[in-house]
Amino acid sequence: MHADSARFPDNVTAARRDPMLLGALQRLQRDARAGRAEVIARLPEFEALRDAAREIRNGALANLAANLERFEENVIANGGAVHWCRDAAEAGAAVTRICREAGARTVAKGKSMVSEEIALNAALLGAGFDVVETDLGEYVLQLRDETPSHIVIPAIHLTKDQFAETFRDAHDALPEDRSLEEARAITDEARGALRDVFLRADVGITGANFLIAETGSVVIVTNEGNGDLAQSLPRTHIVVTGIEKALGTVEEALTLVRVLARSATGQEISAYTTFATGARRADDAAGPEAFHVVLVDNGRSDLLGGPKREILRCIRCGACQTVCPVYGAVGGHAYGAVYAGPVGSVLTPALSGLETAKHLPEASSFCGACEAVCPVRIPLPRLLRLWRQDAFQAHLGPTALRWGLFAWSALTAWPGAYRAAGAIGGRVLRLLAMGRPRLARLPFAGKWTGGRDLPVPEGGTFVGQWHRRRGK
Amino acid sequence: MPSDTETRATVGFFATCLVDLFRPSVGFAAARLIERAGYRVVVPRAQSCCGQPGYNSGDRDAARRAARRAVAVFEGFEHVVAPSGSCAAMFVHHFPDLLSDDAGWEGRARALAGKTCELVDFLARVAGWRPEAAPPAAGSITYHDSCAGLRELGIREQPRALIAAAGAPELREMEGPDICCGFGGTFCVKYPAISEAMADKKIDAIEATGADTVVGGDLGCLLHIEGRLSRRGSAVGTSHVAELLAAGSGDGMGGD
Numbered sequence: 001m002h003a004d005s006a007r008f009p010d011n012v013t014a015a016r017r018d019p020m021l022l023g024a025l026q027r028l029q030r031d032a033r034a035g036r037a038e039v040i041a042r043l044p045e046f047e048a049l050r051d052a053a054r055e056i057r058n059g060a061l062a063n064l065a066a067n068l069e070r071f072e073e074n075v076i077a078n079g080g081a082v083h084w085c086r087d088a089a090e091a092g093a094a095v096t097r098i099c100r101e102a103g104a105r106t107v108a109k110g111k112s113m114v115s116e117e118i119a120l121n122a123a124l125l126g127a128g129f130d131v132v133e134t135d136l137g138e139y140v141l142q143l144r145d146e147t148p149s150h151i152v153i154p155a156i157h158l159t160k161d162q163f164a165e166t167f168r169d170a171h172d173a174l175p176e177d178r179s180l181e182e183a184r185a186i187t188d189e190a191r192g193a194l195r196d197v198f199l200r201a202d203v204g205i206t207g208a209n210f211l212i213a214e215t216g217s218v219v220i221v222t223n224e225g226n227g228d229l230a231q232s233l234p235r236t237h238i239v240v241t242g243i244e245k246a247l248g249t250v251e252e253a254l255t256l257v258r259v260l261a262r263s264a265t266g267q268e269i270s271a272y273t274t275f276a277t278g279a280r281r282a283d284d285a286a287g288p289e290a291f292h293v294v295l296v297d298n299g300r301s302d303l304l305g306g307p308k309r310e311i312l313r314c315i316r317c318g319a320c321q322t323v324c325p326v327y328g329a330v331g332g333h334a335y336g337a338v339y340a341g342p343v344g345s346v347l348t349p350a351l352s353g354l355e356t357a358k359h360l361p362e363a364s365s366f367c368g369a370c371e372a373v374c375p376v377r378i379p380l381p382r383l384l385r386l387w388r389q390d391a392f393q394a395h396l397g398p399t400a401l402r403w404g405l406f407a408w409s410a411l412t413a414w415p416g417a418y419r420a421a422g423a424i425g426g427r428v429l430r431l432l433a434m435g436r437p438r439l440a441r442l443p444f445a446g447k448w449t450g451g452r453d454l455p456v457p458e459g460g461t462f463v464g465q466w467h468r469r470r471g472k
Numbered sequence: 473m474p475s476d477t478e479t480r481a482t483v484g485f486f487a488t489c490l491v492d493l494f495r496p497s498v499g500f501a502a503a504r505l506i507e508r509a510g511y512r513v514v515v516p517r518a519q520s521c522c523g524q525p526g527y528n529s530g531d532r533d534a535a536r537r538a539a540r541r542a543v544a545v546f547e548g549f550e551h552v553v554a555p556s557g558s559c560a561a562m563f564v565h566h567f568p569d570l571l572s573d574d575a576g577w578e579g580r581a582r583a584l585a586g587k588t589c590e591l592v593d594f595l596a597r598v599a600g601w602r603p604e605a606a607p608p609a610a611g612s613i614t615y616h617d618s619c620a621g622l623r624e625l626g627i628r629e630q631p632r633a634l635i636a637a638a639g640a641p642e643l644r645e646m647e648g649p650d651i652c653c654g655f656g657g658t659f660c661v662k663y664p665a666i667s668e669a670m671a672d673k674k675i676d677a678i679e680a681t682g683a684d685t686v687v688g689g690d691l692g693c694l695l696h697i698e699g700r701l702s703r704r705g706s707a708v709g710t711s712h713v714a715e716l717l718a719a720g721s722g723d724g725m726g727g728d
């Protein structure tokens with residue numbers, strides 16, 4: 001599996017041969033379907049809430065500049081600092097600088113997809129810091145040198161046994177006779193290893209689900225509590241996040257939290273929804289001495305000004321990945337991108353260029369399951385189609401397809417000729433079939449007949465027969 | 473429901489490429505149902521494709537040409553009906569979008585969108601038609617909800633209501649009737665491995681019901697499912713909902 005979107009077609013082949021992965025994906029989709037149905041059934045106003053969420057995000061994006069400025073003012077007023085970064089390199093440099101100035105050796109990380117986007121771990125490790133992921137899934141991935149395959153369930157491609165195996169390899173102190181059969185034993189093992197990291201860490205890095213302009217607060221929504229430790233125990237807390245996360249008010253964040261957890265994990269609310277506001281004050285019981293927010297643009301301003309701006313409403317719930325049948329058939333790694341699935345196929349061409357990512361917008365049957373679950377009603381198929389239009393205009397697709405479309409379009413302008421050509425094609429298929437209802441093989445149609453028989457046309461055309469029979 | 477020949481409203485019937493070229497019998501079954509519901513059916517010769525292959529491959533200009541042609545051919549009818557959710561959704565949602573920056577055409581596209589329906593939606597909701605109960609047919613069916621019909625046009629209850637009114641055959645719901653079968657137009661040949669994997673999940677769900685036939689409203693999905701069923705050596709058959717309803721609904725000679 002290659003972390004490169006250009007290799008998507010090859011990655012698909014590899015993924016289809018991985019029974020562990022396919023089993024994990026099947027379980028994910030089946031459980032999520034049931035879980036979602038249940039949690040939504042308990043909240044009759046869920047659909048209205050999605051409308052409200054969409055409007056909140058639209059409003060926040062319309063006022064993005066003002067919200068971000070107000071957020072910065074309030075962060076500064078609360079004793080923190082904001083760092084504006086145009087791209088991954090600037091963001092990596094900013095975090096490295098803050099860690100250096102803090103005299104840090106160990107950095108504890110909470111889960112953050114933006115940090116994946118800017119390859120932060122590589123930058124920090126390169127600068128000599130000891131960086132440890134503290135989310136259970138992310139921690140296992142770090143030990144295995146893998147990337148997340150899902151936005152909210154990063155190690156969904158791994159089984160419980162693979163978790164256990166990873167700890168046996170990596171934890172020298174783990175007694176050989178200790179059983180890691182139970183999920184509980186696995187979490188305990190991770191917790192033991194990470195407790196040390198939290199105590200040692202000089203810097204804690206987290207992502208953000210929302211930034212709140214009116215208070216300068218950063219909201220994280222988690223289930224393990226590791227994010228809370230990462231942001232409160234070390235002396236310095238760095239938040240790394242995208243500029244599109246800014247909201248106006250606490251009220252808005254609370255509405256979004258209601259759709260977020262339900263969409264992400266089928267929970268009513270996640271275990272922890274934590275607001276962090278600035279550095280520790282004199283009478284605070286806990287908290288960091290220094291508070292930094294690193295705001296990453298990385299292509300977001302360009303999206304905001306263009307026809308695909310609706311993707312910026314995304315609150316990274318991962319529901320569109322979980323429900324997507326294409327994601328379910330190949331898993332997240334096949335996409336070769338930080339963000340997999342429908343949301344990723346819209347974002348990745350913007351982040352790494354359409355030329356490398358051109359396969360991703362094509363990897364959709366346009367079934368619309370993603371749009372049907374998106375809590376902020378992003379029209380994902382429509383945005384994917386816009387990328388296909390860009391790719392078509394840039395001549396990025398196969399030449400044969402272009403010629404095929406050209407011939408099709410020319411022919412459909414002459415309905416009589418179109419039908420005559422179709423009828424001739426049908427007759428050829430019938431001759432080849434020699435009375436059988438379907439063809440198992442057909443030259444030049446291997447992409448269909450490789451795995452499917454081709455039903456043979458009945459003969460004639462409907463329009464032709466209709467007019468003959470009705471005598472008009 | 474209009475009853476006498478003089479006042480019957482006219483339906484412009486858009487056959488769709490696949491029905492026109494692969495399964496004319498589905499077109500005749502659909503036309504028969506529309507007539508039985510009390511409408512006059514006209515099949516314009518000038519129709520061709522709704523433009524989906526171009527639209528979904530990023531060739532917006534070709535899709536716009538197809539949209540303009542369809543608008544010109546069908547705008548004169550009181551109703552327009554297609555035996556396919558994905559083609560009907562082109563008329564209902566995508567033509568107005570494709571022609572939205574074209575002052576001369578936008579209004580016309582919107583007007584056409586307002587009177588175009590997918591077949592079972594038209595029969596059940598617009599015409600308020602119900603098939604007469606037929607003698608119970610042997611065997612059982614399961615229903616696959618095609619994506620565009622379901623999510624773009626809200627077609628879920630309509631076919632089930634019509635099948636239930638016909639009284640037979642027995643409908644056994646599969647797990648995830650709303651999950652895509654993997655056809656997706658050109659998608660099925662762009663990514664055959666993914667498409668076949670999706671078809672296999674669908675077929676597993678179909679076979680788990682023990683039904684004899686899988687019924688749906690979109691020929692693209694049905695041909696795809698049929699092709700994979702046959703490759704797997706399955707005994708399950710496929711049928712367009714129009715054929716199922718027309719078979720249980722009277723003389724069966726309307727079109728001939």
Ligand code: SF4
Nearest residue numbers: 314315317318320374
């Ligand atoms: S696009 Fe929608 S469904 Fe997908 S991750 Fe973003 S908010 Fe969730």
